[in-house]
């Protein structure tokens with residue numbers, strides 16, 4: 001195996017463990033992928049992200065066909081990843097998980113569009129809700145692809161969340177940031193009424209970050 005491929009597999013293993021340890025990917029749910037040259041490395045089907053080995057990260061082509069010899073099969077949700085990569089050349093890493101806190105919004109049918117913290121306004125502004133379609137189907141992949149025309153993240157109704165970024169580290173931290181936002185929103189709602197940051201305040205912080 002060439003050095004780059006092995007290094008990327010190690011990166012996937014590292015961030016998968018972080019995802020599991022943070023409770024964002026329970027049991028055998030969730031999958032991770034990265035762009036590798038003209039193809040993609042994806043986690044295997046039915047594997048807990050905490051226990052991923054290099055042989056459980058499989059190289060697939062643009063049609064989702066495995067290019068690696070492995071006893072494991074690529075995740076059945078691979079078409080959702082491929083659809084995004086084929087449309088967005090700036091996205092090189094994708095995390096899909098069933099993070100309970102974020103999935104709660106998707107189950108309640110609540111779009112995340114309230115900036116209660118500056119980083120949410122800065123990084124996301126809104127997180128759209130994709131209607132429910134059976135996981136691993138082309139219908140779901142098409143609906144997700146449509147949201148990713150403009151956005152880098154989507155909530156999947158009664159299912160989970162999917163987020164893409166320029167690299168895996170960025171994708172992980174954005175997801176963790178989104179989870180923290182969701183958690184803070186829920187707690188603040190228990191305590192009272194969450195107060196939203198004004199659009200003007202978000203623009204103010206955008207100016208500071210751009211400098």
Ligand SMILES: [Zn+2]
Pocket residue numbers: 030077096097098135159160
């Ligand atoms: Zn899923």
